[in-house]
Amino acid sequence: MEDELRAAVRGTAPTLVVDLHGALTTLGSEVLETALEDARRLAAHTVLLNFHDVDYINSAGVAVLIRLMGRMRETDQKLAFVELQPHYRKVFHMMGLFQFAPVFDSEREAIETLQLS
Amino acid sequence: MSDATSPASAQPHSAPSVVARTELLLPSIVGWERVAMQAASATARLAGLPVDRVEDVQTAVCEATLNAMEHGNGFDAHRLVRVLFVTRTDGLEVQVEDERHAFFHIPPPSAQAPKLVDRLAGSQDARGWGLFLICSLMDEVEVVNAGRGAVLRMFARRL
Numbered sequence: 001m002e003d004e005l006r007a008a009v010r011g012t013a014p015t016l017v018v019d020l021h022g023a024l025t026t027l028g029s030e031v032l033e034t035a036l037e038d039a040r041r042l043a044a045h046t047v048l049l050n051f052h053d054v055d056y057i058n059s060a061g062v063a064v065l066i067r068l069m070g071r072m073r074e075t076d077q078k079l080a081f082v083e084l085q086p087h088y089r090k091v092f093h094m095m096g097l098f099q100f101a102p103v104f105d106s107e108r109e110a111i112e113t114l115q116l117s
Numbered sequence: 118m119s120d121a122t123s124p125a126s127a128q129p130h131s132a133p134s135v136v137a138r139t140e141l142l143l144p145s146i147v148g149w150e151r152v153a154m155q156a157a158s159a160t161a162r163l164a165g166l167p168v169d170r171v172e173d174v175q176t177a178v179c180e181a182t183l184n185a186m187e188h189g190n191g192f193d194a195h196r197l198v199r200v201l202f203v204t205r206t207d208g209l210e211v212q213v214e215d216e217r218h219a220f221f222h223i224p225p226p227s228a229q230a231p232k233l234v235d236r237l238a239g240s241q242d243a244r245g246w247g248l249f250l251i252c253s254l255m256d257e258v259e260v261v262n263a264g265r266g267a268v269l270r271m272f273a274r275r276l
Contacts, residue, residue, distance in 0.1 A: 027147065056151065059180055059246035066236050066243040073237060087172035094253050095246060096233040 004028070007035035014045035015116040017082075017107060021053040024061035036068050045077060048110050052083040062095060069100060080110050133207035137163075141200040143182065145190035150182040153200045157211065160202040164209040165275045173254040174209060174273050180247035181213040181269045189215025189266060208256070208275040215266040 005028025006021040016039045022028070039047050051057075072079055081103040084092065089103060104110035141156055143149045157178035161171040182198055190196035196216045203210040230249055235241040252258050257272040 025147070056154075058150075058176075058183060059250055060183065060244060062246065063236075063243040066233070067239070070237040070239050070243075087169065087176070091176060091250065094230070094250065096230060100233070100237060 005031045007031050009035055009038050009042065011048075013043040015048065015111065016042060016044040016046075017048045017050055019050045019053070023056040024051075024054055024065070025056070025058050026060040026064060028061060029064045032064055033068060036072065040072075040075065040077065046114065046116055047072070047077060047079050048082050048104075048107055049079060050082045050107065051085070051088065054085075054088075057088050057091070062092070062097070066097075069097075073100075078114075080104060080114065082107050082110055131206070133205045136204040136206060137202075139202040139204070141202075143186075143198045143200065144194045145186035145192050145196050145198060146194050147183075147186070147192070149198075150179045150186065153182045153198075153213075154179045156200070156202060160204055161209050161273065164204045164273075166209060166273055167276070170273055170276075174211070177251045177254045177271055177273075178211055178213070180250050181211070181271065184247050185213050185215035185266075185269070189217045191217075206275075208273050210270065210272045212268050212270045214263055214268045217266055 004022055005024055008019045008021075009016055010019065011017045018035045018039060020032070024032070036047065069079055079101040081092065081097075081101055083106065084103055092098060092103065102110075102114075104113065110116070137160075139156065139160055141153055143152060154175045157175045158171055161174040166174065178200065182200060185198040186192055190198065199212075199214040201212040201214075203212070231245055232241065236243045251269070251271060255271040256274045257270075259270050261268045261270055
């Protein structure tokens with residue numbers, strides 16, 4: 001019943017993009033964790049998490065994301081959110097996530113603003 | 118406080134009335150909250166809420182249903198979550214009921230945000246955002262006792 005979360009890592013270090021597809025819920029924990037771990041092994045300093053194809057997010061899914069954000073902070077990796085739907089952008093804002101990871105309308109905007117290579 | 122014989126009170130604003138009631142009974146299985154979410158979308162549109170408010174109601178209903186499934190019914194598939202949509206002339210009321218009074222184990226509804234920094238540091242469980250989001254997204258939220266379980270009642274006003 002639940003759309004499974006899928007994730008794909010692309011790009012070259014130090015900036016990698018993780019494309020998410022499907023639903024971000026607690027069931028997507030392993031998928032998201034694996035993708036971010038892959039990005040870390042590929043020496044990503046900054047990860048752009050692209051939500052373009054994410055159609056459903058619940059608070060348990062955001063909790064998964066928060067746990068992984070905590071781990072990324074420990075290893076000094078940076079995270080940014082890209083192409084979040086306006087409603088989920090509002091929800092993330094309410095939860096205070098943008099204090100710790102900025103949000104951008106597009107990958108291009110993220111790269112230009114953060115002066116990434 | 119107005120005079121009962123004044124013109125204003127002689128032609129009072131019409132009291133909100135119920136247009137329709139729609140009820141769902143869902144098993145306590147993750148994923149079925151999305152059925153409630155779809156019904157929330159349809160009923161909120163029929164209640165005349167604008168698109169952004171429809172999305173607010175969807176998320177609030179989804180979170181309330183998940184809370185009832187997990188904290189009230191322990192994800193026991195045989196225990197049901199009842200979701201009642203009351204379409205009113207002034208907006209949409211939603212009642213989410215579990216079978217074991219889950220919401221009495223949750224602090225009274227408030228819109229105070231959990232401390233994200235503690236959750237990032239791992240010193241607090243990263244979960245526990247549901248009630249905060251419900252209170253933030255809806256115009257009214259209350260917990261009421263019911264015969265069988267607890268009911269989270271929420272309302273989104275039509276502007």
